[in-house]
Amino acid sequence: MKGDILLSKIVANATETGWSQVYSTLNLYVVISIKREHAKNTIATLGKDVLEKLQREFFALDEKNLESIKASVENTIKSLEENVDCSIILSTIIQNTLYIVIAGQGYVIVKREDKIGIVAEGEEGEINGFSGPLKDNDSIIIETADFYKKVSVDKLSSLLDTLDILDAAENIAPSIHRDSRGTEASIILKYKTGKMEDDGNEIAEKKEEEDVISDNPGRRLNKQSIANKIQNILPSKTIFKRFSFEWLKLPAIGGKKSIILFFIIVLIGALGASIVIEKNRQQQKQQEQEFKAIIDPAQQKYSGALSILNLNKSLAVSELTEVQKMLNDAKNKFENGSNERKKIENLLAEVNNKIDDLDQGIKISTEVLFDSQKDEKVKTIDLVSTKGNSLVVVNKNNGAVLFFSTKGSLQKTLQSAIKDVKIxxxxxxxxxxxxxxxxxxxxxxxxxxxxxxxxxxxxAVAIDNFLGNIYILNSQENDIEKYVSSGFNKSSYFTNEVDFSSEPVSFSIDSSIWIIQADGKIRKFTKGKEESFSVKGLVTPFGNSLSIYTDKDMSNVYVLDKQSARIVSIGKDGDYVNSYKWDSLKDADSFAIDEANKKGYVVADNKLYSFDLQ
Incomplete structure (x- = not known):
């Protein structure tokens, strides 16, 4: 009977010199670690290339046995640079037998009932193969050498005695991520076998075998003793349930005719049954191929996204979002309750949880710098700016202008007497x-x-300045009006007519002009011409009520998204950087950023607030 597998994965975050990854699909389970000091490509790219090549080599095998699997691993690593230390622990389960190939260092540990032991251990610079039978409820731990150093066999035994494999993995994960080298990784499997019954009684032939699982946890067995002791224990014959059928009542036909008719009926029945069986087999094969074509790329892409999370968060989020879409589009191709549907939904849940974690952002802690309602002359405030290395706040109604120090103390107030200030x-x-x-x-x-x-x-909906020139965003005309400081004569900033797919609602200048549209699209213009720009890695799209802020000395562009109560920082290369979340941002009137002093400022409810940038 075909076994069922429950599994959990633990992978350390990559470093500049260490990378690890786990991969599982159908009955293939792979744990990889790579160390290197210098290489042509980043270590994450190198790791992904190794994993992709291993997949191609393995799935191209016509016959999968220890020798052929070992050859596929050899082909995978033979072209690696000399300064790359790569370890591969590959396991596959075929007809209740566990096959293991280890290139370099690594371990496979099996827990059977109350016993646990190392059944396979790799050696540096060598490729070794192992095999042995599995029993119902066996726990298999496939791990890198650095994982083995952090998590003892005793600890594994203790955790698996009291927890299921998912909770055990969750318990282990913090110690793996603490002081990580990037090369700690493991897959923990729980093996379940099927059973055959006859009239409610279990019928199965059992073969006596020597137990290779030691009573002494952690005892290492050499590969020769494992090869001798672990044997394939497949039943020598199959026992089927007996079924009884009522005889067909046929008209009395004597002699040879009745015998011929009987065999014709039997042949027709057998032919019909074989047609149905063959059709079902073909449908199942087609479904398995379709499932594999979906789950393999999704798992590979998901593993790749996790491996670069610390190196390129923006790219990782983009990759995760693609996996999320792939799985959402694919799950309805399989029936509810089917194994394929369950596996897709399980992976989708894992992806969704990871995306949710990354979308948390930073909940900011604010400080009130100024409360206008406590000032009889000012009473209200509406606008804030940090451009020109000064913190300025404006009252729209009476034109009062307040100047603050970079530390947030009010220095002076000027009464401009200008009524109805808009921006x-x-x-x-x-x-x-x-x-x-x-x-x-x-x-x-x-x-x-x-x-x-x-x-x-x-x-006019927004104003900014650069080198003494004044720029106004005119949303009615879809234009940036430029007023040069020598005479302030009006001209259009754009060299050609610009097609805005949605209304431009805010802009800011750092030498280029950054415009945000009502639909959340950000566009960049330099010397009147548009440059290619797109935001990468933003999990939750921008809502409405948007404004944008940057300056020539800033590394990022900032967007106030009032609907989502957040300020989002985006690198000027388009990569998502961070989100600052605060419920009162839904009621913000204005915001400004001072990257030099790592401060953000918000005007809301007639108060000036500050928060720290990270």
Whole structure:
């Protein structure tokens, strides 16, 4: 009968010099570790190449036995560079027999009832093969040498005595990730066999065998003793249930005719049964092939994403999202309750949990720097800017401008007397205020504002400045209006007409212009021309009520997503960096970032808040 397998996986996060991975599909279970000081490619790329080559070699085998499997492992590692230390522990289960090939160092441990022991141990620079029979409820631990150093056989035995394999793996994981070398990895399997019964009584032939599992945990057995002691214990014959059938009542036909008719009926029945059996076999084979074509790439992609999580979080998230889509699209191809559907759903649950973990972000702790309701002259505040290396806050109603130190203390307040301020920006020398009758420039050392631009179009939704020039985002015209400092004459920033797929709602300048649309798409323009840009690794798409912020000295672009109550930082190469979460961001009026001092600022509910960047 075909056995069933329950499994759990433990893999350390990769380092620059160490990488490990586990892989399982159908009846193949692989644990790999790689160490190297220098190589042409990153260690994660090298590891993925080794794993892909091993898969190709293994699944190309027409006949799978110890010799052929050993040859596939040899072919996999023979082309590796000399400075690469690669260990492969490959196991496969065929007809209740466990076959093991170990290249380099590694271990396979079996726990059977109350006994546990090492049944296979690899040796540095060698490739060795092992095989032996499995019994119902055997626990098999396939592990790298560095995993073995951290988790003793005694500890494994103790955990598996009291916990199932999933809980045991969860218990072990923290010690593996602590001070990790990147090469600690293991698969823990629970083997379940099928049973055949006759009229409710168990019928099976049992073959006596020598027990290779030691009463003394941790005792190592050499491969010669294992080869001699572990034998294949498949039943020598098969016993089927007996069935009784009522005789068909046929008209009395005498002599040879009745015998011929009887055999015709038997032949027709046998032919019909064989057709049904063959059809079912073909359907099952087709389903297995279809399942393998789905689960193998998904597991490979998932393992690859985990292996680069510490090296490139953005790429890892993108890979996980692709796996999530692959599995969601594929699961309905298989019936509810089928083994294939269960395996897809189990992997999907694992992927979803990992994506949820990565999407947690940072829950920020805020400090109130200023409460305008406690200031009789100011009363309300609405806008904040950190451009020009100064922290500036503006009251929309009366045009009051508040200047703060980088440490958050209020230094002075200027009453500009400009009514109905819509948007504001600043640089080292000036604060720029856009109101209903134009744009005013307020010298930081003077109190009287100067109107520098009249008759600004009604579609203005954002203002920024660069090198003394003023830029306005006009959402009605889908344009960036540029006002050069020498005379402030109006022109279009774009060299060609730009097609916005959704309304542009906010922009910010760092020498290039970054525009965010209402649909969450970010677009980058330099010298009036669009450059290719896309966000990678963002798990939850942007919602609505968006604004964007950056500056020439910043490494990242920041997006306030009020719907999701978060501020998202994105590298200027498009890679997702982090999320800062706070429920009150849903009510934020404005935000600004000061990367130099690792501070973020938010105006909400007439208060100025600060939080730490990480």
């Amino acid at each position: 504001a920006s600043s640089d080292k020398s000036y604060v720029y205020l856009l109101s209903g009758d134009g744009i005013y420039r307020l010298d930081k050392e003077k109190t009287k504002p100067e109107r520098i631009i009249k008759n600004v179009s009604g579609g």
